Amino acid sequence: MLITSLENNKIKEIRKLTSKKYRDRQNLFLIEGEHLVLEAIKRGYIKEILIEQNVDFPMDVYKTYVTYEILQKITNMNSAPKMIGICQKIEEKPIGNRLLLIDSLQDPGNLGTIIRSAVAFNVDTIVLGNNTVDLYNEKVLRATQGLIFHINIIKRDLKEFIEDIQKKGYLVYGTKVTHGLPVEQMDVNNKYALIVGNEGVGVSKELLDMCDDYIYIPMNVNCESLNVGVASSIILYELNKKFLN
């Protein structure tokens, strides 16, 4: 099938998926570009793709050919990708032993970067708090570089979630800029959860008060704090070492 009209109903419906409301209602989301589409196909989440006419893409997936203008109308990028995939939202799986809790993170690039690092450093499950940027925001997806399909990600009220996992023997670590134990000295338990927080204010006081211990990254006094994606990644990198050694 080839669609050339920007007013085509199917295109209008797909374009609605750029808004969180429609993604939630339809349980679908969009991914842009060949790399992400290939990852989604491999992991079985793709429903269909829109692909620019004349682009060769010999994969077994339902394709609708469209014009560059249509792809441009759907994307937020300056130049449209060659293809856009429509995906089923990723189902939740049971949590593992090594959890990353994300409290009120706002920047989509930061969330995507943290997801990428969480896969790199063997986190089992990412738990998104209610006030965190939408996982299916296109900038989050782009920053994950497709790794969203390689890790369990669930959404929870973090206060209730922490109460629940503490009863089950998880130790919960908060991140603070200057208090607690230097990260390389942490002796992590087999079952743990690390909480990282908002770009401006860090982890909320309510959640910090629930933590079993606190972690910080030693740094030069001229630097008040690191980018939250960087800080989270350094801590995950260090914690991962304990399980490699």
Next chain:
Amino acid sequence: MLITSLENNKIKEIRKLTSKKYRDRQNLFLIEGEHLVLEAIKRGYIKEILIEQNVDFPMDVYKTYVTYEILQKITNMNSAPKMIGICQKIEEKPIGNRLLLIDSLQDPGNLGTIIRSAVAFNVDTIVLGNNTVDLYNEKVLRATQGLIFHINIIKRDLKEFIEDIQKKGYLVYGTKVTHGLPVEQMDVNNKYALIVGNEGVGVSKELLDMCDDYIYIPMNVNCESLNVGVASSIILYELNKKFLN
């Protein structure tokens, strides 16, 4: 002085500093928001500020009061900052012993994040290659969180620079995704330079071929690479430890 007209000549001149060409020609740059302005004042780089009328800012700096609309016309942010500073470009200082070389980095947020981490982990000098995003781009400055004023940053042809420092006894380390020594096993020399590269292709082959050794970060096989800001920061964090211990 109060300026209310968007057509005012002074405002037009200042607005030109949002382009690299004018920043280079005038040796000036703009910073947005109170936090960055305060850092620039502390470090002696501020020339004057534009400040929204009725905003109280009891600092000893030359002020021109303007309307919100004027600030909005200069900024790239969705909502204008309360003040914008006009700064002298930062002069170069002699290089130290711990250098970070940046080859063809394109994303301003990544450069700003790396500068912030370089201050945190005691890099002496950052050396920007010719194809790297402009240091005085407003998104770079915002991502540095003011730490641009706390580190020596110079601009060089990296090939010539590496030849020069190798003659002076510096060891030069390249970053690769999977080759070389795991970063925690690096036994760094007192005088070293680390090279990090472009978001898509990493460090250019020409520069990698000049390196004395290579560093990588061990990670899960599902993750092909980390965000370059994250990867750079983890390596700087590890290298810094060698000098703390």
